[in-house]
Amino acid sequence: MEKMTLNFGENLDNIKKKIEKMREDILKYNQYYYTNNESLISDVEYDNLIKELKELEEEYPQFKNVESPTEKVGATNLRESKFQKVTHKKPMLSLSNTYNEGEIGDFIERVRKLIPEDKELKYALELKLDGLSISVQYEKGKLVRGVTRGDGAIGEDVTENIMEITTIPHELSEPLDLEVRGEIVLPLSNFLKLNEKRMEAGEEVFANPRNAASGTLRQIDSSIIKERGLDSYFYFLVDAEKYGVKTHSESIKFLEKLGFKTTGVCEVLESASKLKKRIDYWEKEKENLDYETDGMVIKVDELELWNILGNTTKSPRWAIAYKFPAKQVTTTMLGVTWQVGRTGKVTPVAELEEVLLSGSKVKRASLHNFHEIERKDIRIGDKVFIEKAAEIIPQVVKSIKEFRDGSEIQIVEPTECPVCQSPVAREEGQVDIKCTNPNCPGKIKGRIEYFVSRDAMNISGFGSKMVEKMLELGFIKNAGDIYNLKSHEEELVKIEKMGKRSVEKLLESIEESKKRDYSKVLYALGIPFIGKYSGKLLANASGNIDKLMNMSIEELIEIDGVGDKGAKAVYDFFRDSENLQLIEVLRGYGLQFAQEVKEEQSSEERIFEGKTFLFTGTLKNFKREEIKEEIEKLGGKNLSAVSKNLDYLIIGEKAGSKLKKAQELGTVKILTEDEFLEICGKK
Known part of the structure; x- marks a missing residue:
């Protein structure tokens, strides 16, 4: 009997409409991604959408279509392109993706079932670069053509442009006819410089290096390619067996010998456990690379076995890509909250529809300041890209205007402090607005959070919520009161989710913090422009807080590395009676306000001077x-x-x-x- 409904009660007509809508959406995303060099959704959302469509097509084969994006690779409409179309001699297939390490074992099992039992299986593990796929052809060792992936069957001829990429050899070390495939990337260092220039020129910034690389390669003016500094890495030799190599790992060494640049990462391993171990290593190590890598590629190493395993219409069965947790995703911006920091700076925070980013749930992200909101034209209700800056702080990268329906609300800069309702003001030449009330509760909370943070006094168990609770109960009013919390021990134990042991640990950590060295205490005081490094410089130059308090601006400027702004900030900090009072309170509790003055090192001792x-x-x-x-x-x-x-x-x-x-x-x-x-x- 024919299956008429899904589990949740949809009839066949609705299923057909759903499949058609998903195909329509995916084709639109492909068009923007491959032709307009712009992402409308994140990679993980796109992969999930393809997976869902594929599952529906398999469950309801009567709605399958050879024109479906599940059957094709990449762009499906290159008609509007300004570049000549070229048919690939061999299709440029895409790889099956997984975000689950457990599926690596499933892949190995599938391969094992298709391969004779007496065959030893080994796997090549490589970095998966997040750039623009390219196929480069050589005749008698000389570069004759460069073609983009396109839809996998037909790509665009970008030969003139790839000639400007210095890492693509114009002539090989041997006069061979061959085709090699790889990735065009924009190094992260160049990506940052490019976006800085675009910001200065008032142009829209690129959301990520991949879009920037694609947009750059497809420029009509090829000189722009050289100016922006595109780079290339190669990972695949077409018909490699013709050149006497028997494994994929050997083919990579062969490419290097011919003069091609590779990532240098092609590790041959024989089990799922070893593959996972190295994947975990590279997930951390990728942060040290100067190019974006969004995962790892696993390939059966022996080329002879590729023919046995074969391909699907879209992907080879001898390879799989494991994707790292997403660094950039899309979500909906539900609203904006304005926060007040320790200096009184009022900053906007985006309230988001919850989304998974780099392995953690995210509901809030930084918007930096109102100037950035205006520049990026971000509105409440927008679909936005968010990413983790330096793998820690989520931030809004850009809004996706193509999804707007007119219901979005423009964000208005506040005229008063969101915490104490005092007027806000902007210093001349500054983009930030600040609360003008010196006793603003938001400032006080920010100063205490800064004081107890890991890089400062490092008091464990004293996070933002704890600071808020202590202020609410009236147990603390400034950083000095932290060291009197022992007198509230009985009351602390009664606080919900605290308990005796938690309170004991908190009080122990507070006591332990008294041993933090002088430079840490200086940093914890929150003097403007004084970070961890300059805190050490001040501590070494002064030896104790009393000498530092009595230094003139001129003397402070002479401390190498402090700078004019830092020197004035230090001088002004010690001319504020409230700051001086706090220092005396902390001194009374036994915090370190002195250190042994180090004798000036001789040139013989400063052996690394200038290095x-x-x-x-x-x-x-x-x-x-x-x-x-x-x-x-x-x-x-x-x-x-x-x-x-x-x-x-x-x-x-x-x-x-x-x-x-x-x-x-x-x-x-x-x-x-x-x-x-x-x-x-x-x-």
Whole structure:
């Protein structure tokens, strides 16, 4: 008997309409993504939509259609393109995706069932780059054509433009006829510079490096490609067996020998457990790369087995892509909340329809300031892209105007403080507005949160909600009152969800914080423009708080690294009676306001003066902060990434992409941990 309804009671007519609507939406998203270089939904939402459509088509085969996007790859409408169309000699298939590590085992089981039992199976694991797929053809070793993926069967001829990408060889080391496939990317460093320039010019910024790379490659003026600094990485040799290679991993080495740039990551492993372990490693290590990678690709390594496994209409059966948790997703903006920080700065926060981002649920995201809201034209009710900045703070990247229906509400900048209703004001030349009330409760809460934070006094168990509760109960009015909370111990135990042990731990952490060094205390005070590093500089230069309080602006400016703004902020901070009163209270509770004054180092001791350092991998003798302090103590400076400005890279166990990039630059001196210790005179 024919199946007439879905589980939730939809009739066949409704199912057909639903399938047609999903196809229509996907085709629209494809058009924007491949032709307009713009994403209307996030990758994870797109993948889920394709998966849902595929499941419906399989459940109701009477509604299958060869023109369905589940049967095709990439763009399906290239008619409006300004580039010549080219038919691929072999289709450029896409990979099946999974966001679930458990499905890696399922993939291996499927492969195992199709392969003779006596065959040993190994898998090549590679980085999945988030860029623009390209196929490049060579005749007698010379580049003759570059073609985009397009719809998998037909792409666009962008030969003239790829000639401007310096990492695509114009001539190979051997005079061969071949076709190689890879990814065009815009390095993250270049992406940031490009968006800064576009912001300065009043142009709309790119949402992500992938869109920027696609938009750049498809420019009519090919000189723009060189100017923006597109890069390329290759990962696939068409008909590789013709060149005497038997495995995919061998083909990658062959490509490198010919002069192609690869990621350098092609690890051959034989089990799901080993694959998962390395995937977990790369999920963390990817943050050190200068290009976007959104997952890992697993391929059966032996090329002979690819023919046995074959392909579906859209994907090869010998490969699968594991996607990392989404860094960028779309959701709906439900409203805006204005918050007040410790300096009185009033900042907008987006209230969002809950969404999963980088493995955590997100309902709020930063909007930075009203100037950014205006520049990005963000409205309440908009569909918006959000991402995690530096993998920590969710922020709104852009609104998607194509989804607007006229019901969206423009955001208005407040004229009064949302906490105390005092007037707000904007300092000349500044984009931020600030509450003018020095006793605003929002400011007080912000100062206390800053004081107890991890980088400051590091009082565990004293998060934002705890600060709010303590203020509400009247137990604290400023940071000094934290050290008198022991007198409220009996009352604290009665607070819901606290309990005796939680209170004991909190009080122990408060007591332990009294041992934090002088530089941490300076940072915790929340002096404007004074961060962790400048807090150390002030502590080392003064030795104690009394000397620091009596320094003139001129003396403060002379402290290398503090700067004019920082010097004036420190001077003004110590001329405020409330700040001086707080310092005396904290001093009375035993906080550290002095340290041993270090004698000025001789030039022989500052052996790393003017030199820059970076470390990578697992170190045996140092924690991260310890090696940074050692470098700074000897006059060196710590960098956060490999660049031409880096002098030394210290490598530990399992050194990854930073080492490879340093080797490619050729100007960076690479030290083992033992060699570093020897130079420091510690070995």
